[in-house]
Amino acid sequence: MTETDILEQSSGLSNYARPQIAILDFGSQYSHLIARRVRELNVYCELYSCQVSAEDLGKHELVAVILSGGPSSVYDEDAPHVSEGVWKLIAERNLPVLGICYGMQELAHVFGGTVASGLKHEYGKSIVERVEGCQSQIFDGMPSEFQMWMSHGDKLTKTPEGFSPVAGTDNAEFVAIENTEKRMWGLQFHPEVTHSPLGKNILENFCVKIAGAKQDWVMADYAKEFIEEVRKQVGDSHVIGAVSGGVDSTVAAVLMTQAIGDRFHAFMVDNGCLRKDEAKNCLKRMRDECHVNLRVVDASDRFLDKLAGVTEPEKKRKIIGTTFIDIFQEESAKIEEELGVKCEYLLQGTLYPDVIESISYKGPSVKILQETDAIVIEELYRSDHYQKIGQAFVVFLTCKTVGVMGDSRTYENVASVRCIETTDFMTADFYHMT
Known part of the structure; x- marks a missing residue:
């Protein structure tokens, strides 16, 4: 759910008659962000458990399926997988599928590819290079090289039969694959985060150009x-x-x-x-x-x-x-x-990137932290930085460090000020004060 999906009742408030893209959640920290990005395209979508039954999913008027990332390894004994019934439903309705990170590995695993633990894990920004001469519809209108956000340890080492590589990086040969006959695409990176600048283009290519979803939801x-x-x-x-x-x-x-x-x-x-x-x-x-x-x-x-x-x-x-x-x-x-x-x-209001901030022990540190935080916020307003910052707060650290006070050396606890730039509260950069 996104930040505006706000009443959690078992009976739900879903509108079965509305055409939608189904996002199957494998437990990624970014799953809810996929839904947000799709809805920003004015395309309606819903988030479901990756183990949703074909009967329940089949009640909806589906136009496409997106498989999210996840923390598991597809080859683990207890790894989550899409049921055979859902795969049958996808085939019967000829639904396009987009696998993201673990979702791509799930595609590979199901259709005969090989996924293995990578010698070098990738976390953070990475430059993706399209396969020369490949005109994949998923990258329609995009340059030959572009920045994307990686967050994975496993990687695809052999593509399934019928799937072709359409992009890679210095660390991995297969970071994007496709099977146009089956209408399936896989991405090892995360187009849904803001640190993938052209990620929204990819999602729009899939949702609108490939799946044909109507952009009529507001x-x-x-x-x-x-x-x-x-x-x-x-x-x-x-x-x-x-x-x-x-x-x-x-x-x-x-x-x-x-x-x-x-x-x-x-x-x-x-x-x-x-x-x-x-x-x-x-x-x-x-x-x-x-x-x-x-x-x-x-x-x-x-x-x-x-x-x-x-x-x-x-x-x-x-x-x-x-x-x-x-x-x-x-x-x-x-x-x-x-x-x-x-x-x-x-x-119960539900916002995915809930942050449980560190709570100090009872005593002077609570008051110190509150006063420090109030001063920081006041200064941010006064310097016109407040509206430019995604989040700012003060943390009272338990460690001590050397400093100078009144020209004398001190060794005291630290109040750390953190200011970040972010729009989705899932990825962020430090805010540079000028």
Whole structure:
């Protein structure tokens, strides 16, 4: 799902009648980004598990299938694979297929190619060279060499019968393959990330020129459809939801409020590790600008007491998650008691690149971090850099380093400032201040 797919219910809100491109997810960190890029082309798509059944997938009016990347190796015993039923469905409907990274390796594996662990792994930017004289439709309108983003350890060492190589790199001979008879294409690189500058061209070539998908989908229409679907599904029931102030939960809260009004009950949990005045600012913004009736629960002492002395990130995440669930259940019970009715539905906004930032232990470091972060944000606004930066924040590191203060040598903890340029929050460059 993309950042605007906001209500996760098992029954779903999918519109089976809408022609769509199906993206089969093998667990890549970029899977949801593929959906975003396709929708930016005004082409409708949906994301499904790579192990979706042919029966479920067959309910949809499909125009193409995209196989995502993934962390597994296709030759591993427990590696995920597309079912035989889905491959049969693809063949029966003559659907074009695009395999990306692991998806290309899955194509090779299924149709008789060879995938092996590469001696040299590729992570980051790489120059892709098209095979000389090859006029592949997937690269229509593109130069002979172009930059793409790689993120793989395995590579294709032998193409399946009927597949031809159409591009390579210095490290790998087969980074793009095709079988025009079967209408199948494979890419070892990731066209969906912003660090593949011409990646959108490739996706447009596949979705529009090859698959013939109509570019008639727009988010504004989807929002209207979503609101109507919510009204049908929720009926006269009440909905409860936690709001963080981020894009995901804010969009979810706004749409839900537009759909059912005061039968949506939103609250925000202040865990004591937010930015300075963040809870207060979020409350004001949600009420004044978004017209969402939000309540704030101050649970900062409770969270910080449980986090005291804990430095291991995974333990912090478990503590934060467990404590949040406890507080959520308590607040939900309070709201239901106040209303005298049960909230039948839970609203959850979903943004794929969720970032769980490092939480410091209870003590002066929390205040130092909050004040430092506030100063950095203030200076970014004052210097007109804020709107140019994708993300900026301060991290209080547990290590110490040598420095100079008041002309004297010091050996103290470090507050690290991180500013990055990004549009999708999946890949990024450091922001260069001038």
